Amino acid sequence: xxxxxxxxxxxxxxxxxxEVLKGIDLDISPSERIAxxxxxxxxxxxxxxxxxxxxxxxSGDIIVNGTNLWKMEKQGKLVQADEKHLRSVRGDIGMVFQxxxxxxxxxxxxxxxxxxxxxxxxxxAEAEQRSVEMLERVGLKDKMSNYPSQLSGxxxxxxxxARALVMKPKVMLFDEVTSALDPELVGEVLEVIRDIATNDxxxxxxxxxxxxxxxxxxxxxxxxxxxxxAERGSAQKVINESKNERLQEFLTRFRG
Numbered sequence: 001x002x003x004x005x006x007x008x009x010x011x012x013x014x015x016x017x018x019e020v021l022k023g024i025d026l027d028i029s030p031s032e033r034i035a036x037x038x039x040x041x042x043x044x045x046x047x048x049x050x051x052x053x054x055x056x057x058x059s060g061d062i063i064v065n066g067t068n069l070w071k072m073e074k075q076g077k078l079v080q081a082d083e084k085h086l087r088s089v090r091g092d093i094g095m096v097f098q099x100x101x102x103x104x105x106x107x108x109x110x111x112x113x114x115x116x117x118x119x120x121x122x123x124x125a126e127a128e129q130r131s132v133e134m135l136e137r138v139g140l141k142d143k144m145s146n147y148p149s150q151l152s153g154x155x156x157x158x159x160x161x162a163r164a165l166v167m168k169p170k171v172m173l174f175d176e177v178t179s180a181l182d183p184e185l186v187g188e189v190l191e192v193i194r195d196i197a198t199n200d201x202x203x204x205x206x207x208x209x210x211x212x213x214x215x216x217x218x219x220x221x222x223x224x225x226x227x228x229x230a231e232r233g234s235a236q237k238v239i240n241e242s243k244n245e246r247l248q249e250f251l252t253r254f255r256g
Contacts, residue, residue: 003066005030005092005170005203006051011060013046020046022227023060028171033197033204035214035235038224039250044207047224048173051205052095053086064089065170091120094169098176100156102148102163108135109144112163120167127166134162138192154185161192165200172196174206186210193217211251215239223247 004027013021021043028034036044049055050062053069062069071078072085081089102111112131116122122130135141138158148156157177164172174193178186190213197204197217208214214221214235221238223231223246231244239251 002029004028004063005065007061007063008047009061009063011047011050011062012058013043013050013055014058020227021057024229026222026229028203028205030170030203031201033217033219034206035218035221036205036207036224037209037211037214037221037238037250038230042224043227044224045175048095048175048205048207051090051093051171052173053090065092087119092170093173094164094167094171095173095175096157096160096164096177098180100148100153100160102156102159104148107145107147108140108151108159111148111159112166115163116166130166131162134165135159137165137195138162139188152185153181154188157181157185157189158192161189161196165196169202171203171205172200174204174208176207176209178208178210211239223250225250 006028008024008026011021011024012019024047036047038044046055050057057070061071067089068078069086069089070081072081103114106114109128109131112134113127116127116130117124132141132144135144138161140155140158140162143151143155151159178189181189190210193206194217206214206218218235220232221235222229223238223244225246231238231242231247238247242248
């Protein structure tokens, strides 16, 4: 058995009095593609934001490559991780956000080059070469000198993917990356994700409402409901064969 690259162990998360995640246990294998589906407010995005260290678990552990993400050893005891530890452990994780999060004052090329230079210490020439390659891969090499305001939503999202790929992550997180796009732009973004799933040897976690796409590319689908994983299994089993009433009710909304 291959060791999981990410492991959630009894992870809880509360915002004030509201418990959003109620004991999540999840193993993610290297190269595994997982889709997380579920109604708004079920905790889907919180799961991946904790892995990106944007939200801290209330309790439980997240293990990345055998190292505890939110805790570190100090004088023989486990204590709360400091920023240096968090940066080091999350170094193999990339995330593509719903609203792109591009720097508006930088060109597309500069957006892609910044993180490898400042986070991973990559030489400028190498960062530029990698960035050009990835922008070409997502079909935007001709837009390198443009600024985000000059691009469509779909193009911005493809830049965000190129920027994440430049970091050579071992785990890629996608947070409802098509939900802010006009319908006619969704296909171009999904095509890039399909290319990554087909050709890159990395784990992928997609929070998505694109059921047909999840069915097509996911090895495993999780249905989150009220802070727990209410159903999990192959895409076929969860999306087409589950008898879970809450899941059936959720899926009906997408099938019309």
